[in-house]
Amino acid sequence: MNAPVRNENLQLVSGNHAVAWGVKLVSPDVAPLYPITPQTPIFEKLVDFQSDNLLSTRLITPESEHSAMAAAIAASATGARVFTATSSQGLLLMHELLHYAAGARLPIVMFNVNRTPAAPWGFWPDQIDSLAQRDTGWVQLYSETPQESLDSTVQAFRIAEASNLPVMVNHDAFYVSHAVEPVSIPAADLVQSYVPKSVRELRLDTGLGHTIGAPIGQEGWNRSRRQMDAAMQTITGLTHEAGQEWEKLTGRSYGPLETYRTDGAEMVFITMGSMAGTAREAVDVLHQKGIKAGLIRVRLFRPLPIAELSTALAEIPRALVLDRNYSPGMGGVLHQELLAGLFGINNPPCIHGFLAGVGGVNVPVEALEKLATEYRNAEPDNNPIWVD
Amino acid sequence: MNNQLSPIWTHLTSEGRNTGTWRSALPNYQNQPSPCHGACPVHGSIAAWIKQVKDKDYHGAWLTLVENNPFPAIAGRICHHPCETACNRGELDETVGICSLERFVGDMALENGWVFPDPEVERTQKVAVIGGGPAGLSAAYQLRRHGFQVTLLEVSGGLGGLMRHGIPAYRLARDVLEGEVSRITAMGIDVRLGVEVADKEALARLHGEYDAVFLATGASLPKRLPGLDYDQNFVMDSAEFLAASPKAQITATGAHVLVIGGGSAALDVARSARRLGREVTVMSLEAEGHLPAQAVELTEAAEEGIRFVSGAMMVSASQHEEKVTVQAQMVDFQPGNGPGKFTAEPIKDSTFALTVNTIIPAIGQDADLDRWSGLLSAEGPVLDTTPGNWQTNHKGIYAGGDVASMSRFVTHAVGMGKEAAHAIAATLATDLPAPPPSQQAEVAYARINTAYHPRHSRNLQELAATDARLKTFDEVQQPLGPDAALSEAARCFSCGTCIFCDNCFFYCPDMAITRLGGAYEVKLDYCKGCGLCVAECPTGSIHMQEEAR
C-alpha cells in the first residue's frame, strides 16, 4: 500500500484521527455527529479542533444517528458542505435516510467505521454494515490505512460534489480506525484548491423558491432513478480523476482498484479494506514459494467498477475473493457481486469465495497461503467457504 | 434548472391548478333585508344607516334615513318601533335601540342644519296634498324630492297634524317638530294653512286643477263612549284636551282626572294632566299587561304616579257638586279580529265606584268619510284604496294616514305617504327608476355568526328624574351621547348588509376572495365552495348558491 511519499508534516495518528484531519482540511460548513464506538474518536477529534478554534464547521449534536443524517440532509439541501460519521448500528439506523440523501442527490460525505451489528453485540471489524447499504445510492469507498482514510475523505468531497451523489468512505474497526501510523497531513490550502467551495445553483435559500423532495408521480420517480444511474456511470471516471489529481498534489495515487503483482499472476486475491494488508504479505510469501499470486483491492465498491475488474482479470485464470462480511443465505457480498459482475466476460477467471475474518476474527498470512495452495487447482464452487 | 435534478427540485407555484372545478356551490354576495327593515312601516334601510353610524358617517346615515322618512328626530322619539320588536339581536341579549340611534342622527341633523338635497329635476306636474299631518307631509316630501310641484293644504293653523295637536311636548319637543316640518316646507312646497277641502265637490274641483291629489285628512271624529254625556262640563274629549294650551287644560280639569282608554292618546292625556298637578286614574278595558300603549309609556306613567284601573269599564257617571261618581265594572276583555274590534264581557258582582272631578275619554278617533261620499267609496271605517299604491276608487285621487287605515301610528302614516307618493310619481313620470325589486326573505337569526358579536346589554337613554318631569313639559327621554350611540350602533348585527369586515377574505383557505374596495369578487378558478366565508359572515350577507355544471 502507498506509504506517505512526501514527508511534509508527518504525524503519528490513528485512522480515525486521520479522517478528522481530512475533514478539518476540507472544512465543511456543517457536521452533525453522534457518538458510537468505534467512530467516536473522529467526533472527538473534530470537537477538539473546534475547541482550539482550528475548525469553523458548525457541529450539530442530536440525539441519534438518524437525526444526524436528517440534519445532514437538510443542511446539504440548504447549500452547505456537510460531513458526518458513524458506524454499524448508527449506519443501520440511518438506512431510511441514506435512500433520501441519495435520492435527493445531495453531496454529503460520511465516514463509516465498519463494525459488526447486533445481535449478538460486538465491536469488531466486519463490513456487512456498509455493504447492506449498497442499494441506497451512496458511492462507497473502502480504505486500507490511516493515510488512505485521510486522502479518501478529501477525495470523497470532490467526487460527491462533481456527481451530486453522497459518498460513504469506510475503514475497518480498530484494524484501521485505531491503528496508529505516520500520516502525511497535507497543507490546508492544497486541500482547499483541490476541493474549492462553490455555491450550488439548486439549494434552499430565501428568494429562490426552490423546493426539494416534493411528492412526484411514477414517471417522475422513475426518471429520478434513471438520472441517478447516469450519475453512477460517471463515478468510476471521477474516482480515477480524483486520485490522479490528488497524486499530482501529494504523490499518492488512487483509483477504483489497487493491483499488486497481478502481471502474469496465476491467481489473485480480491478483497477490500484492511484484509488487503494481510493478502499483500501472503502474495509475497507465495511468490517465494513459486506461486505467482497477486492482489486486487477493490477501493470503489459502489458503483462496482466492472470494466476495470474485467481488464485487471483478463489474463488471470483464478481469483480468490476474501469477504470480511456475511450475507446470510448468499455468502460473501463481494464474491456474489463479482460472480454477477463478471458473468459473461471473455475468459472469465475461476472465482472462489471465502468468508474470511467475519466478525473480526484474525486471518493470518498462513491461512491465505494455505488457501492459495489448496485452491490452486480446485474447481470453482459458487458456495462460500468459511475460512478457519 | 439543472435538468439532471428536475424530479428533485421544483419552483413552480400551485396557482396554475384550477381548484374551482371541485365546487358545487359558489358564495354569492347579496344584501338581504333585515327583520327590522321588514317590520319598519317606512322600510327604512335600518341596517344600512346604522352601518354608516358605525363608520361615524353621520351625514350619510341621515341621508339614508331620510330617503324613507323625513322625520328621523321625531320617529326616534315617538315611533312605536316594530323594528326593535323584530330585531334579531333579541335572541342573543337585548334588541338594538334603533329609535335611540335614529334620534341621535336626527338630532345631529337639526343641530347642524342639514338640508335635503334639491330635486334632481324640476317637473311641471302638480300634486295637491290635503292634510299636513305625518302622511301628508311624508307624501309632499317624497313628491317634492321627485321634482313635482306640490301644494299642501292644511285646515288648521300649523303643520304636523297629530304630531302637533296630539303628542305632548314631553314626548316630542316642539323645536324638533318645527325643525323637521320646516325642513320639508323649505323644499319649495306651496303650503296653504287654514284651508279646508270641505266636501266632495271641493275635492273634485281640486282634482281638476291638479294632476293628482293625495288625501290625508286624518281621523278627526272622536269615538263616543256609551253611557257618558259629553255635554256635561266634567267631560272633555281627549283630542280637544291634547290640542289645547296648558292654560286651557288647567281650566278644563278638576283635581282628579279619570282618563278612559289604554292607548297612547290616553297616556298622553293622563301624563299631561299629571304635569298640571292633577291626580290621575287611567281606566282601560284591557287587563294589566295588555294595554295597547307602548311599554315605556306605561312605565314612565306609573313612575309619574298615575293610577291604573285595568280590565274595567265605566257604567255611568253622575255629578254632585264638584264630585263625579263613576260606577264601573270589571270586564273580561278579548281583542277582536282587526284594529278597533273587541268584546268586553262584564264580570258578575264586580262593580265598584270611583270619585273623580273630570272624565277625559280617549278611546280613539274616526275618520270623517261622509263628506267624500258619492265621490270616494269606503271600506268600513276607512276609504277604499288599492293595496300598495293607495289610490282610491277615483283615479288620480290617493289617500293615506288615518283616513285610509285603522293603524293609528305616525310611522305607518309616514309609510303610506311615501308609498302613495311613489305610486303617484310612477304614474306622472316615466323616467323614474323602477321600484325596488320584490321583497326577498329577511335574514334569520341563524344566519348571523354571533361569535363576532360579543354580548353587550343595550345602551339605554336616560330619563329625567320623576319629580323634575312633573314640573315641566320638557322631554323625559334624554338622548344618547356620542359614545353610547357608537356603542349601540356596534351592537347592530347589520343583518343582511355587508359591512366590509373582510371576514370572508381572511377566512378563505384558498385565497379565492378579492377585495375590491366596497365589494368582493370570488375567484372562480380557486373557490372550492366550502362555505366557510358564509359561516363566518357576521351579517348573513353572503349565501351559497348551487352551481349547475
Next chain:
Amino acid sequence: MKDTSYKDEGQFCSGHVACAGCAEALSMRVILNAVGEDAVGVVVPSCVAIILGGHPTSSARIPFIHGVLESAAAMASGVKQALVAQGKEDTTVLCLAGDGGTYDIGLQALSSAAERNEDILYICFDNEGYMNTGGQKSSSTPRAAATGSTPHGKTTRKKNLIEILAAHRIPYIATASTSHLPDLAAKVEKAKTIRGMKVIIVVIPCLPGWGVADNAVAKVSRLAVESGVFPLIEVEDGLKYTMNVDEKTQPIGPYLDQQKRYRHLSNEDREGLQLDVDESWNRLVEMADR
C-alpha cells in the same frame, strides 16, 4: 366586532389541494404570511405536506424541504446551521409537522432540538390523529374519540405535549386556533423575534377525520377554545404560563355535537370528558397563577 384581520402578502398560493374548507390550509395562510419571505421551511409527511403540494409545484413562496416523518426538528436544525454557516443568522427556519410527526414518531428529534434550543419555529398542526392515512389514532388523539384504529373510542388521554415541551424550558410555546386568526398571526410574529426553539400547536378540526361539516372548522375551533378543550395559552421559558382566553364559556357538549368521532358517546362518557376538561383547565389556571 371581533377582528379577524392579519397580514397577507401572498406567501401562500391558491390552487393547493387541501380539502375544501380545511383549517390547516387556513392556518398555513396565516402562518406563512406572518413568517414572511425571509424564511426556509421544513415539512414532513402529513396533510400539510400534501397541501404544500406535489412536484412540480408548491403552494408556498418560500422554499421547503419535504423531509421524513420522524425528523422534522432534526432537519430544521440542519437547515438552520447551514444558513448560519452561510451568514444568514436572521432567516427564519419554519418547521411544519402534524401531530403524528410531533407527538409520536418525531418526538425524539423534537425533544433533542428543544434541548439544544435550536433556533427553529416549529408548528404542529394538531388534528389529533393520522388523518392523512385515513384517520388512525395518534398519541394526540383525545380520550373517547373514535378513529380507524380506535373504533370504539380511545381509552387513554391525549398526550400533554405542552408540559413535555415546557420541561425542556424552551423560550416559547403557544397554542393557537383558526377561530382566533389575529392571535395566531401575533404568536407567529412574536415567535419570530425570539432566538431559540419555539413551538406553536394549532388545533385543526379535520373535516373527514373528525366528521365536521365543510363550513364548520372555525366554529368547531371556536367551541374547542370556548369550552376549554383546547385552551389558548403561551408558555415562556417553560415556566411562565399565560392564558390568552381565561374563561370557559361553553360546556363540552356543543363541541362534541359538531363531530362524528364523538357521536357514539353516552351521557356518562360526555360527563367524563367534561371532568377531563375541567381538571386540565384547573391545572392550567394554577400554572398561570404561579
